[in-house]
Amino acid sequence: MSPITCLIAEDEPLLAEALAAELASAWPDLQLLGVAPNGLAAVEQALARRPRVLCLVIRMAGRCGGDAATALAEDWPDDAGPLPLIVFVTAYDEYALKAFDAAAVDYVLKPVQAPRLAQTVQRLQARWAQRQSLPPTDDPLQALQRLLAAHAQPANATPKLRHLQAAVGDAIELVPIDALLYLEAADKYVRAVTADQDYWVRVSLRELLPQLDPERFWQVHRSTVVNIDAVARAQRLDNGLVKLSLRGRPDTVMVSRVHAARFKAQ
Structure with a gap:
């Protein structure tokens, strides 16, 4: 033994x-x-x-x-x-x-x-x-x-969002869900990233997930959800992780091992 x-x-x-x-x-x-x-x-x-x-x-x-x-x-x-x-x-x-x-x-x-x-x-x-x-x-x-x-597969019964309400100064800006590249949890907020701007939304990622279309928005890390339509390239790394390159923004998003299996050659 x-x-x-x-x-x-x-x-x-x-x-x-x-x-x-x-x-x-x-x-x-x-x-x-x-x-x-x-x-x-x-x-x-x-x-x-x-x-x-x-x-x-x-x-x-x-x-x-x-x-x-x-x-x-x-x-x-x-x-x-x-x-x-x-x-x-x-x-x-x-x-x-x-x-x-x-x-x-x-x-x-x-x-x-x-x-x-x-x-x-x-x-x-x-x-x-x-x-x-x-x-x-x-x-x-x-x-x-x-x-x-299991948290990567939210229930389909919940009505899906069309906009996020983000505070910008003294105003509330309606950010179209279609414009989102990825979402990142940060304490009690979610950082909503578009091609042109970052928004901070006072909601937890756990609350937000069931309101997103799971066919388009994939959870790739415990704190990150990506709009799969915004992914230009998925690169598998030697350590088992996957690195995503996005369309319209130089950011890269890391995929944990738990979720890496979703990115494989067809």
Whole structure:
């Protein structure tokens, strides 16, 4: 049986070293793959090395642990097996519930204490044993991927929009849906991009999606929807992503692995 591997994501070297030492003591058979120095590196290294366990610090440079976990759930390759078992490491107890909401196995507080980490190791080992006995389709983290993919297919029963109402100074401008090249989520707003101008609309992308024609507006990332009629070229990249070039604007739009299969040669 291949060893269970672990990647640590921590931007403070001394804390990363301490966590690695405590993990080695609590779980001698665990194979440490290394330490990612920030959230972006955590996603890149996890996708490249495919650890079985991932220890993510909530607050760190480059991308917070929660965002890194979400990005992994979206970009994890279909042929890579189940997503890593995630443990969040935080100095703030209020992040505990958020950790479990993000499908983490457990969380530990900084500075990591050996007795508490031993409990986490027991939970990881139990979850790993459970995962080995379940069919792949029953894995709860694989279910998260299916949920992300399902959001790309909004219900057809909802009436479709013809215009977006965007605030421009003291006025409200009606932006024709046909003029949109792509939409990008940004906190409580959506950035609506046309060939000539960007508009900010106070609505969430989740609310907006069911009101768009799914034949024309494709979700290509958890935060991006593109008007397929505006796509001039789709380029497949070595890392499994797809880069879209648009008609009438120099912007490029990235397609995550979850949605990349929609762009293939006929």
